[in-house]
Amino acid sequence: MPRTTAPKTKKLESMNLTELRARFREVVGEETRSPNKTHLIRRIEEALAAKKRRSPTRRATAAAPSAPPAPAAPTATPAAGAQPTQGRGRFAGLSVQELQAKYLEVVGRPTGSTNVDYLQWKIREAEAGRINVGPRPEREVKVREDGKRVIPLSLDTEALAALDKAWRDAGLPSRTRFFMRAVHRELTAMGATEAAEHFAPDENE
Structure with missing residues (x-):
């Protein structure tokens, strides 16, 4: 690992999961429920590295000698409600909505x-083939011998x-009973009484 990135990694590793998720949201721009600290740290460092790679270009442009301004080219009017971005190259002028559409097209x-x-x-x-594309695979739900399904909860x-x-x-009596009671109360509060009946507490409780 380069010496310049070690302090950042050490600081991230010292964070608890809640702090890492908040840092992930700040840097990456997405919410996450991942419980994998290694994955969160890697994604944060990748996003920070991507921003850092672009910074020297901006500094070099600012330090370059001033050139006579080029004639203004006609610009397209963005769609109503679209917010133009500060992208460069082929991304210049694309709105966030247009970038999200391009993301869907390329990332899948x-x-x-x-x-x-x-x-x-x-x-x-x-586009460079460095990440997996396409829909994320659904987690396999385990089925017990009694026919009940085990769902993941991190x-x-x-x-x-x-x-x-x-x-x-x-x-x-158990963590499962706590979750059953909590789900029953929440569904009842939502007005989903039929669904709530599946989680009704035992009469003896």
Whole structure:
């Protein structure tokens, strides 16, 4: 690892999962629920590196001798409601909506990111074959012998410990029973009474 990136990596590694997700949202421009700290750190460093690679170009342009201004070329009027971006080259003048459409075309899946640098970088990476493209594969749901399905649920270690202490202090028999009761209450509050019945607590509780 280059010496210049070591302090950044060390700082990221010292963050807990909640702080890493916030930093991910700030740098990458997307929300994430990933519990994988290694993955989050790598994505953050990749986005920071992409921004850093573009910075010398801007500095060199600013330091270059002034040249006579070229005649202004006619510009296309952006679509109503579209926000023009500060991209360069073939991305110059594209709105965020147009970049998102290009992202969908090249990467093969939609994105809610409005981070212009990230969208441009991701499109270039996909075109160069350096990232996986296409829809993300759905996680396989395990089916137990009794026919019940096991769904993935990722929680921060500290949050899970606090949760387990809470339901034990409340006298509940298990974590599963806690989730069942919580889902029942939430569905009932939403007015989804038929769905809530599937999670109704035992009469003995």
